[in-house]
Amino acid sequence: MSALFEPYTLRSLTIPNRVWMAPMCQYSAAVDGPEQGVPHDWHFAHLAARATGGTGLILTEATAVSPEGRISPADLGLWNDRQQEAFSRITRFLKERGTVPGIQLAHAGRKASTDRPWRGGGPVGTEDHGWQPAGPSPAPFADGHLVPRELTVEQIREITRQFADSARRALAAGFQVVEVHGAHGYLIHEFLSPHSNHRTDEYGGSFENRIRLALEVVDAVRAVWPADLPVFFRVSATDWLTENGTGEGWTADETVRLAKELRAHGVDLLDVSTGGNVPKVRIPTGPGYQVSFAERIRTETDLPVAAVGMITDARQAEEIISSGRADAVLLGRELLRDPHWALRAARELGTESRVPDQYGWAI
Template sequence: MRIVCIGGGPAGLYFGILMKMLDPAHQISVVERNRPYDTFGFGVVFSDATMDNMRKWDPKTADIIEQAFNHWDDIEVLIKGRRMRTTGHGFVGIGRKRLLNILQARAEELGVELIFEREVNSDLEFPDADLIVASDGVNSKLRVKYAKEFQPDMQMRPNRYIWLGTKRPFDAFTFDFRKTEHGWFQAHIYKFEEGAATFIIETTEEAYLAHGLDKMEQDASIAFCENVFAEILEGHHLVSNARHLRGSAWLSFPRLICGKWTAFNGNSHVVLMGDAAHTAHFAIGSGTKLALEDAIELTNQFKIHGATRENIPAVLAAYEELRRVDVARIQNAARNAMEWFEVVGSRYADTLEPEQFMYSLLTRSQRISHENLRLRDKTWLEGYERWFAEQSGVPATNDRVTPPMLTPFQIRGLSLSNRIIVSPMAMYSAEEGVPNDFHLVHFGSRALGGAGLLFTEMTCVSPEARITPGCCGLWNDEQAAAYKRIVDFVHRNSQARIGIQLGHAGRKGSTRVAWEGMDERLPDGNWPLVSASAVPYLPDGQLPEPMTRAEMDEVRDQFVAAAKRGASAGFDILELHCAHGYLLSSFLSPLTNRRSDEYGGSIENRARYPLEVFRAIRAVWPEEKPMSVRLSCHDWAEGGNTPEDALAFARLFKEVGADLVDCSSGQVWADDHPVYGRLYQTPFADKIRNELGIATIAVGAISEADHANSIIAAGRADLCAIARPHLADPAWTLHEAAKIGVKSIAWPKQYLSGKPQYEANLERAAGAKS
């Protein structure tokens, strides 16, 4: 085949090398705009997995690169006068120029044609090419030319950064955070060769402009940075290898995702690779890793299908399908880390203690979890667990330290034995709104299962407030008495506390129970629906009537009456359901609130009625007992609420007495498009907790102790609400504690004889795996 790689970075060079090794008969050219053996940038970071792949495909190149590597295990963090270090993280770095020189030399040795100082403006300059690899970086001309085919989504991120270097030696991957009069600056520092380190400095757009860095030439910016980071530089200077640039040398990071990576120009196939196809923020240092692994996978597909012109379409299709999965995983982690640094000053640096700040930094990408930190540096993690436990009121002992999820939590007069919540989960099993024996067993078994708090399912304040005929209610004394039976059982037989969640279905009411058709209207016996506006949940769903002021008064009073009954039943906490498209949520979202009166329009107006209901409940709910509010923190639909809107709503609820915000999302608009993933809703709890200063509950895709410990230890939430795992295992908390080796958690006395055997079985299984 005739192959032309446009761009002589790691992707293009390494693909040329591998394809030449696969079949020396291929005619391969790598065309680069810069001079031979010339490059810009300082150091790049590799992973062990990438090196393993490179050893498999080209041992000679891998050996040369490894000889030039600098390896380090430690991460050091400097903030607020503290210097903290942890080990076991295993980084390898190499100078970008050194890496490209190695790849260039290897390509020449194998017979790859290297063409330098040539600017390529079009793929049509190579009419004889069977395959054109667009590896020409984030500003790829070929991607721009075929934008319709590649469907690029380029987003310039808000922070500013400058890529510098220093001769000051560093023996750890170092993060230095410095506060100036206009905001925080952070430095990402790592050694890439003996006596040389990359020194990336990042700040917000606001701090960048306030300091006048937009008006400074490069030398003045460097002098400014030397002054900010004078302590860690210890008299050494910062340098740039982009002296050709005029004006400000500060950049904004371009986050790039492409809908497709391949195109056909009528003669040649064009494929994107490396930064031309996707970018990963330097916060996790994976851009070079992705580029090299792109080259490896594309070569692998040619090896599988056959490296001929006829097979190119099948090869490219398989390449894109396989690589998208891994690239998405890395990009998601990079996005998490990038967003952490974008808000580090406003969200973490000022609010978290240095110990927790460091933990948050280490787990910023959500790829490194609590137990993964234990594998890396057990001593450091156990020291942090001891610190966290002491902050939570657990006295230090010589026994195993209490993990974060099992530490106690206090809010108003409510004391919880641990941070795990059984989420509100609709059972659709009540009769005329009355909880029955099923509910007693359901809640009772989960209370015995070790959770610190369990919530009822959404309990409706009137017959017309129900989602389905099987929903629980609290509009009469019979229902209150049935709930009191459950509350008394929980209090008498467990350490758990129990909360009532009150809600009104609004436009999502009068539907079948879940197993007969989720959200589908009843075939008969429908009741009238009300909502903020006449907007049905499903296109063919029942149309609600917009609430009148008289109806608002009536429903508010129903909530108040239900709250009084909940207090008399002995519930420990009350949560107001303002999420998931139900009645109060329908007022909050602009998708469902289209009113033109004082209850529609602005955020303050849309929140007016839910706040009115909350205030009325708070006035009758016992002062010593807390109240929470459940919010949909993202509508996941165009024109709907965003996390910024959720922050504004949370602030308003805090002002009227909310103690907790339960941070869920979605289910407001039937045609929403959530971006699912591990702990995908936790960032909402993180944002509200650390920007607003109110306790939060994290929910969604939390399924093991490792998840909960990571969330709570990092200060991303104060409590973790877990739903489906508790359906599968009522004793989830007890079992997860045993899985991570915690034997001190109390089991119900009736079940104590089973505890040693369960723990022994886990130890036996772990031994068999090892």
């Protein structure tokens, strides 16, 4: 049997295969009113198509824990009953198809209040449903971006409580995996990296202080999440500053140290990406260009990992799993191009796959 299509168990949850869908923002929710942040038919069709296509685990797009935590005004959220109810419809369908529903909870920090990518992605003001972002320090993400207000300690603790509240709602909505978004230059990553964290209190300076928010959020989520269900954490393994010799940032060495701490605080798997905290930084790309970071973490810690980044080919994905470089692969753009990637990969690798009855007679 293909390693890619072997089931994978974390705590009491068994995921049917190692082909997982990475969170991908759709920027398609209502920007105001009672439907603000609520998933609707587009989100249902987007996620349901990948479940029908045989994906083992689907992580929703970055879902904000508060209105101010959205990346754009059109992001999904999970801070009220209406949002929770709408997510329940999606999780029911995914489970019916044998796919595990997971949700990524996020706060955008200083990268909040920006426009949809197809409208340029720049900052938006209050006249376009925007707001002032917040972060560890009053340092904007890039030239022309809004200057974030520096969070007080009490405001930091309130955000931690918001993560816990959204995790409770996620469980009530039927999700079986919750992922804390600590990557891509959003709030938790901003605290991790000395590039964006210039604080001098207990949340800044030393490595132990910079990881404090990440661990507090994980503790708060783990406290409300069932002991028999897994918690994931998404990390950017590097800011790419050290590799480019252009400044001080978050490094791969620190990621390994953080991984050990996260394991001790109840995280079950690290979703390993890179970058996002520095604009226009040079990143070496190519097929599977981020897999080596996941492999290092898996080798140097006892924390399972999922690899992501330009994984497009079935045999490439099979090699990553069978060689022990990662425990699962997360596909992003490739699943946008081909919602049935998992079914096609299974056929190519000569193994069985979960084909819907409605399709099976014709495939």
